[in-house]
Amino acid sequence: MSKASPSAKTSTARKTTKVPAVMPVHDEPGHLIRRAQQLAVARFHEVHGRNATPIQYAILRTLQESPGIDQVTLAQKIALDTSTTADIATRLEAKGWIERKVMPRRQRSLSLTPTGAEVLLELQPGIELVYQAVLRNLEPAEQDEFMRLLRKLVQIDN
Structure with a gap:
């Protein structure tokens, strides 16, 4: 009895593997997540x-x-990469919203400035309006379930 070579096993596996049907792009999770993020950013800018x-x-x-x-x-x-975070921190420092202090080992300590704290106080009341606008097409129970599922989804990848 002869043994099948690894390449023969692989080609057999390829033949029997069922390829999933291609779904419309508008039904793909990645596309929908990107669209939801665009919606959230647009609502943020509408309010703020x-x-x-x-x-x-x-x-x-x-x-x-x-x-x-x-x-x-x-x-x-x-959940940002360190170089993007450093770039944004530099911009926030230039706006006077945060202070960056050099720590040992070339790290930087970050803190809100009084101006940054004021900006945050101005933004916070509108955040609830942003959330309401983003979730408005969902019933209250659906909103709770959607948020539960989003938390579960991002915890898997964190």
Whole structure:
């Protein structure tokens, strides 16, 4: 009895593997997630204008909750890469919204400035309006379920 070669097994596996049907792009999870994110950003700008972005808001909120954290920790908390976080932090420092202090090992400690704290106070009341606008097509129970599923989805990949 002869053994099948690894390449023969592979080609047999390929022949029996069922290829999933191609779904319309508008039904693909990645496309829908991207569209939902676009919707959320658009609603943020409708409520707040263009002075701040959702990512900048996330940074300000995180620094409010964890003053003095370093850029690497901030990047981890808001799920951004460290170079993007550093670029945004530089811009926020130039706006006078945060202060960056050099720490040992070339890390930087980040804190809100009084101006940054004021900006955050101005943004916070509108955040609920943004959430309501984003979720308005869902019934209250669906909103709760949607948020539960989003949290579950992002926890899988974090």
